[in-house]
Amino acid sequence: MVNLTINGKVVQAEEGEVLLSVIRREKIDVPALCHHEAVEAFGACRLCVVEITRQEWDGWCDYVTSCLYPASDGLIVNTHAAKVNDLRKTIVDLFLARHPKCPEIIELAAEYGVYSTTYQTVVDGDNCILCGLCTRICDRMGFHAISTVGRGHGKEVSPPLHKAPPDCTGCLACAQNCPTSFIEYSAAKGFLTIWDKKFELLKCSGCGKETITKVFAEHLCQERKIPFEYFQICDECHRKQLAATMGEITSWDREAAS
Amino acid sequence: MKNRFIVNPDLCTGCRTCELACSFTHAIEGLRGQTRIYPLDGGFKDLWIPVVCLQCDDAACVKSCLVDALRRNSETGAIDLNQEVCVKCMACVAACPFGCSVVDQQHKLVVKCDLCGGDPACAHFCPTKALKWNPIEPQTRKVAV
The missing domain is CATH 3.10.20.740 (Ubiquitin-like (UB roll))
Structure with a gap:
């Protein structure tokens, strides 16, 4: 210390x-x-x-x-x-x-009291500050799907060769942690699109709520030995299932006591 | 681990005081947090089940976390989620087979029961003592071999 x-x-x-x-x-x-x-x-x-x-x-x-x-x-x-x-x-x-x-x-x-810049404004600038947080988090997650490419003015965050990244699993960790919310994604009709790659979202078999992508779930099953059944139901339906099981056990106890 | 969190559904009346206590205890900057405890009826008449994290031994949430944000706290025995390390990939939310890792939509966080750092507020507020935070007494009775 x-x-x-x-x-x-x-x-x-x-x-x-x-x-x-x-x-x-x-x-x-x-x-x-x-x-x-x-x-x-x-x-x-x-x-x-x-x-x-x-x-x-x-x-x-x-x-x-x-x-x-x-x-x-x-x-x-x-x-x-x-x-x-x-x-x-x-x-x-x-x-x-x-x-x-x-x-x-x-x-x-x-x-910090800066309401308009004293420097020349970049007109067609995007919102990416090139901090590399998304690429570092992607590496930490073990996917290495995106990285910074180019130098100087042309530097940007991109998947390899500006094509849909083969290693991306659609976990959204890059987009969730982007300090300027620059990384765009869209989820509609059971599909998630990020980095121009389309992922199938898992649907809860109980209520139909969409959870994580199928590719990400399969990755977790393979890497961390989690049974795939765990991903087939959403968190709310999981809780209801647990309540039903515990309720059944408690009702047996009540019957035995009466 | 000196205490044990005991849930007795037989005594639960479904008053949802625990839910309120949890929500207010985990408030951030004056805004109520997402509750970590859910009193559900489970489809039975006059029977309520407070569904709360079971702090599993071989927990699916810990296994699913790719950045090691979830660790067991040796003092309280709870699995703690380090908010600073969490990257919000929702893997634990999807993986928990009991649905006890939840998303706080208001604060954009993933949350789970941390036993309030060793003094659960829900147990204090439960009027019927369906939730208890009991000290683990040293075993006095000898076990027959």
Whole structure:
């Protein structure tokens, strides 16, 4: 365990734990778009920038992304110093220039007092901030279906060769965790479409409610040895089934007691 | 594990106080959360079954989680869902054979019973003691060999 100071408060952290985890644990609000606890830090959005210094640095300080910087003994962290706020303001300003129509970015920029960008706006820009969270989560799930392709202006998130990805199972983890809700999918009439690939959705045999995709369920059955019958009924019908079974047992007890 | 969560459907009157207690206990920023306990009638007259997570030994939800967000808490004995790690793929919701991993539509989260971190609110509020949080007493009677 190491002792460090965050905004004047001495806190304990594990040696080598990243600063952002410690800051979040202390319930200090530091914005971050590309961070997720399930995957390794990437440092793409730069919004989690903090000011660090040490007693022996004689007033010198450094500005680092807290999602990548490890906690160490005697570190003094300031998450909302004036310079840090200025840096974040510049970052959201740049984000706003690149993604002027993105609601999440507009909201975040307004928090920092940026209502219109001071840079030249990208007119035909999309809402993808290229943080790579979707690709990292896809890798963590073990599918490796999407990745970033191209460089510079042409960089984008895409399945291989811009075709329907063969390894995608339609689990929707990429779309659910996209910080700007850019990844589109549609579910209609028992089919789910994501990354131009069409998946058959499993239907509850009791009420007809659509659950996860058949491919994803089959993957879980194969990888994690879960019986396929578990996926054929929705959660609500599962609960009703359990209540019916338990009710039958309780009614036997009642009959025996009377 | 010092306590045991006991559900006795015979005493349940279907008053749904547990549902309210659960929902208010798991409120986020003042908004009520999704209940983790469901008193259902199960198709029997005058019989209510509080359906709640059974915290299975070999749980399908833990097996189905590809990012290890579900882990057993050794202190409470419950299977805890780490919201920070969860990627909302809905695998556990679909896999649970008892339907006790549920989606909180309002907060866009997957939730399950965590025994309130070792002090279940539903057991406190149950007026008929159909839900109990009893200490596990050391076994006093000798078992015949």
